[in-house]
């Protein structure tokens with residue numbers, strides 16, 4: 001059985017709701033899933049696939065207090081694993097996610113499916129896209 005980690009940071013719950021749907025999608029597709037806040041993560045060793053969720057923060061950036069340091073620490077170990085990205089945003093156009101995708105490419109991290117973004121609270125369509133994202137890495 002494939003082992004999937006869904007790792008997220010969420011300030012007001014929108015990305016957390018997306019993470020729950022990603023986890024549900026992976027579980028329904030038969031994976032063993034760990035749903036983790038970024039503070040709970042020290043290693044991704046032992047996982048076959050990792051879904052990472054963070055909203056647009058700063059100025060089209062990832063959250064820098066907890067998420068970025070965690071991400072930096074696990075990035076070398078993400079190379080060669082199945083990785084996907086998701087998150088919520090508000091007034092922008094999703095530039096933070098494009099920046100994050102470019103960062104992954106620079107570090108040699110290949111994305112296994114198209115990233116999913118939700119404007120504020122994820123609607124039914126966004127939650128369905130999150131479930132498919134989870135299934136894609138299960």
Ligand SMILES: Cc1cc2nc3c(=O)[nH]c(=O)nc-3n(C[C@H](O)[C@H](O)[C@H](O)COP(=O)(O)O)c2cc1C
Pocket residue numbers: 009010011012013014015016055056057058059060061088089090091092093094096119120121
């Ligand atoms: C400090 C801060 C910075 C933000 N910066 C951006 C931004 O650059 N672009 C954007 O589209 N939304 C931005 N947002 C909006 C959040 O991405 C949006 O509220 C999102 O739904 C929060 O997700 P969460 O509930 O998972 O924390 C920002 C919000 C905060 C609190």
